[in-house]
Amino acid sequence: MNSNLKCSCSAHASMQPVALAEALLAVHCTDCGGMVMAMDDWRAWKAVDPAREPHAIDDDVIEVFDATSVRHCPECDRLMQRLRVSAGPDFRIDRCIACQNLWFDQGEWRALVSRGLAGRLDELLSDGWQRRLQTEEVREVRLAALRRRYGNDCIDELDRIRAWLDTQPHRDELLALLRAD
Numbered sequence: 442m443n444s445n446l447k448c449s450c451s452a453h454a455s456m457q458p459v460a461l462a463e464a465l466l467a468v469h470c471t472d473c474g475g476m477v478m479a480m481d482d483w484r485a486w487k488a489v490d491p492a493r494e495p496h497a498i499d500d501d502v503i504e505v506f507d508a509t510s511v512r513h514c515p516e517c518d519r520l521m522q523r524l525r526v527s528a529g530p531d532f533r534i535d536r537c538i539a540c541q542n543l544w545f546d547q548g549e550w551r552a553l554v555s556r557g558l559a560g561r562l563d564e565l566l567s568d569g570w571q572r573r574l575q576t577e578e579v580r581e582v583r584l585a586a587l588r589r590r591y592g593n594d595c596i597d598e599l600d601r602i603r604a605w606l607d608t609q610p611h612r613d614e615l616l617a618l619l620r621a622d
């Protein structure tokens with residue numbers, strides 16, 4: 442990790458090294474709590490022992506302060522991609538494709554560690570995983586709209602009937618019977 446980075450926050454301070462695990466260093470800004478980690482460093486660290494897990498840095502914050510604006514890479518100034526960490530309304534982490542740098546706003550690293558995701562960053566950031574989260578998010582938005590429209594009781598009952606139908610060997614005939622007069 443380039444240790445001469447300046448943070449893009451208003452303090453524009455030099456970022457300081459911070460240990461995320463044995464032999465895994467990142468840099469962070471002591472002013473805004475933002476942190477930059479090189480994915481190459483993470484991969485090299487992980488390659489030694491695929492089962493190892495990073496630890497949470499003690500940033501004294503439980504909440505996550507996710508900046509909603511698009512961020513520039515502190516190393517090359519290109520726009521960073523915002524990547525989902527879950528399908529819900531959750532924080533996102535930023536990645537520079539060119540430098541393979543990740544940016545974590547204050548509290549984000551701790552949140553990833555506590556969810557067991559900090560040791561699975563390669564999976565989390567993969568196209569497949571990101572697509573799955575997006576599909577799930579679309580499905581959840583649709584389901585929420587259905588619940589608003591028809592009410593929770595109705596949708597719960599529908600789920601119960603659907604689950605029961607799925608266990609029936611003559612599912613399609615039963616469905617046809619339901620539709621018939």
Ligand SMILES: [Zn+2]
Pocket residue numbers: 514515516517518519537538539540541542
């Ligand atoms: Zn960059």
